[in-house]
Amino acid sequence: MRTSDFNYELPKELIAQHPLENRVNSKLLLLNKETGEVNHEHFYNIIEHLKEGDVLVLNNTRVMPARLYGHRVGREEHIEFLLLKRNDDDIWECLCKPGKKAKIGTVVEFSDKLSAEVVDISEDGSRFLKFKYDGIFEEILDELGEMPLPPYITEKLEDKERYQTVYSKVEGSAAAPTAGLHFTEELLKKIKDKGVEICYITLHVGLGTFRPVKVDDVESHQMHSEFYMISKEVADTINKAKDEGRRVVAVGTTSIRTLETVADDFGKVSEKSGWTDIFIYPGYKFKCVNALITNFHLPESTLVMLVSAFASKKYIMNAYKIAVEEKYRFFSFGDAMFIY
Incomplete structure (x- = not known):
């Protein structure tokens, strides 16, 4: 199976640069x-395609304002860091641009409250920063950090909350x-009133999900790991639905990856947290999820x-191909698809 098998032609003007004024007014392709x-x-008609008794599973992760701009001590130039994952002792794995300015031992200042030292560099070029700060790190990050919008979005986002779901709760996503x-x-609320059960799981989205596949052979690609959590209450709700022959509808590829990570061969899930690097590509047999709400994704992506x-x-x-012909909006702020 070749990576090029998953390519398609997309005119640039179909890449959505901003969210619609009303979230529910996006188009919805039914497949x-x-x-x-x-x-x-x-999308506001999605309720017509959900059934009483369905379990709708949403990812309640919250995006960190994870893009920071700093400079080396005594220098004026800008270095951009994107925080990916927090390790022990206030050490974060980060992407860095330009990397040549962030060698091991480099001290970077972000403000009078926040600085960091580059303590390690991974094989793929990620930097590990040990932060020093005065106050509460999360509050400082919220003050200094910018939303890590994907590079294909070139317009400035005026309202940070438009890159958050309305149910975002657990901060940790890039x-x-x-x-x-x-x-x-x-x-x-309308979906719940119809008799659909709504459940929340957490998967902190890392940029590994969106990185291009750089190998020709799909099966040679190595996914980055992402942290997930699923509670006993949610597991029990899903398992009861499976026992009764009701549908599990995942909202997003992050929800489906979490559920398929924890599901056993019979589609049952359990209370669990940990790291997943599950890579799902054609040939995979789904164990838990029956339907999927998703956006339109980049060519040749996982x-x-x-x-x-x-x-x-x-x-x-x-x-x-049809979505391109019908001028759907693509990627993060774009339109949606319901696969059932």
Whole structure:
């Protein structure tokens, strides 16, 4: 299976640069994973395609304002860091640009309250920073940090909350679980009133999910690991639904990766937390999830491979072709797809 098998043509103007004024007004492409049939709706009609008794699983991670700009002590130049993962003793794994200015031992100042020393460099070029600060780190980060918008979004985001889901709660992500950006509190209430059970799991999204696949052979790609948590209450709700033949509907590839990580061969899940590097591509047999709400993903990405496993590559590539023809908006602030 070649990485190039998951490429498709996308005009630049279809890459969404900003969120819609009303989250629920995005388009919704409906894809039947058994027949390949495609239909078109708006997201506010997702409620019509959810059934009483469904379990809707959302990722309640919250994005950190993880992009920091600093400079070497005594220098004026800018160095950009993107915080990825917190380790022990206030040491963070970060992406750095330009890397040549952040060698081991380099001290970087971000403000009079925050500085850091580069204490290690990984094989892939990630930097490990040990932070020193005066006060509460999270408060300082909220004051100094910027939202880590993907590089294909070139317009400034005026409201940080538009890159958060309305139900975001547990801070720790380097990127938003973007399928959830389409929901409003009002829509979630309507869904609940219909008899759909709503559950929240946590997976802190790392940039490894979005990094391009750099190998020709798909199976040679190594995923980065991401931290997840699922509670006993959520596990019990999902297991009861599975026993009763009701659907589990995952919101986003992060939710589906979490559920498929913890599910056993019978589709049952358990209370658990840990790190997952699960890589789902065509040939994978899904154990837990029956339907998926997702956005449109980058060509040749692991996320296109995941949805191609869920619905078949043939049906996904055809749906993407139709979405381009119908001028859907793509990627983080773009439109949605419901695969059922």
